[in-house]
Amino acid sequence: MTSLRLRKPARAAIAALLALSGAAFAAPAASAATPHFFGPQQHSWGGHPFSGDSNWGGYVAQGSGFKSISGSWTMPDVQCNTSNDLFAPWIGIDGYGSQTVEQTGVQADCSSGSPVYSGWYEMYPAAPVYFNNPVSAGDTFNASVVNTSGRSYTLTLTDVTQGWTKTTKQSLRAQDVSAEAVIESPTQSYPSFNELDFSNLTVNGQAFDNYGPQSMDSGPYTETQLQNGAFSIIPG
Template sequence: MASLRLRKPARAAIAGLLALSGAAFAAPAAQAATPHFFAPLHNHGGHPYSGNSNWGGYIAQGSGFKSITGSWTMPDVQCNTSNDLFAPWIGIDGYGSQTVEQTGVQADCSSGSPVYSGWYEMYPAAPVYFNEPVSAGDTFNASVVAGTRSSYTLTLTDVTQGWTKTTKQTLRSQDVSAEAVMESPTQSYPSFSQLNFANLKVNGQVFDNYSPQSIDSGPYTETALQNGAFSIIPG
């Protein structure tokens, strides 16, 4: 029996159907992760908070804040829900202003397990995440330094993993606060036993000299600030 020969239009139609079928069953392209914005403190006033803030830690107010430096150790977190998100950071602005110049680390539970990463953000622009490895227990040094013409230099060093990221950015800002805090943009914290900040200095002076106020967030509170050091613990 003679083999079946398809006319060109028929062969083209079948090829088109096969292409469509393959496309229907092909794996979807990966989508970029939605950034979490580490934003100015909400609902702030001149008094301490009690579990209703999106920031927790210490904040100094005034004017002329040109630098903040400090260190912390990233705790091992346990995810309670996939909405849990937790980020310690240091920065300038955000309390009494609508910009924040900041760098830190986050633990994101959206996958069901904590995923750690470093980042910086010049809010209201989206955060920029680093590809370098981050693990629970890593010690970090960080700094945010204001320069001339609305410029900022932000540096994050993972002392344990041995990497440093430095970026220079520009942003019109007011330099009216300096902070060493943790934040949950989702207002849903994972569990951890203790977060330790140390070596905190503002404009080259120990953080204590600026009489920063303490702010609780979620289920956590902070110990007394002593010589540029404090801990955030379950309250």
């Protein structure tokens, strides 16, 4: 499921029509849950309110005191349907009900007409940082995001198949109010893939299940039941 978002020119045109007609509408209240987007630099990302039809698909736990999340996944073989297709599996802290996200993952970008895979991390609202290390379909990844103390975070992404690891230490004033293992498409245009498996998901050293995470579908994909820190993303 995706939600329709109007481009700025369209918004301006509608505003002009309303002004001419003299119609007045009350603006809807902003949602408390506000995911932000990893998105590549050539795409629009960040600041979009969460509303029912989510750009996130997977599981999100809410509460307080989320100090670490870790997990694994295998990057699926992606088939591009359009050059606008873009998606990433990632794990992270915050972003759902807060204005920051501390996250790391892997993206598949179809803007060239064929999928291009790359690893990245992001400390939103700062821009994402991309790694030059090789990534291929079928690679297995381990990842973690850890609040080591106060505003200090350590983010680690390992491509087990290719044999490389990237670790970065960053500082950010964040709230640690959610933890997530999800897929996302900031363009709301997913490529096709058969299945993506998350496993070994832990939060604060415990199985992800213990924190009562809620499930979310995104685009054409849905998630299987979370069991002992594992679930799959499959076509819905």
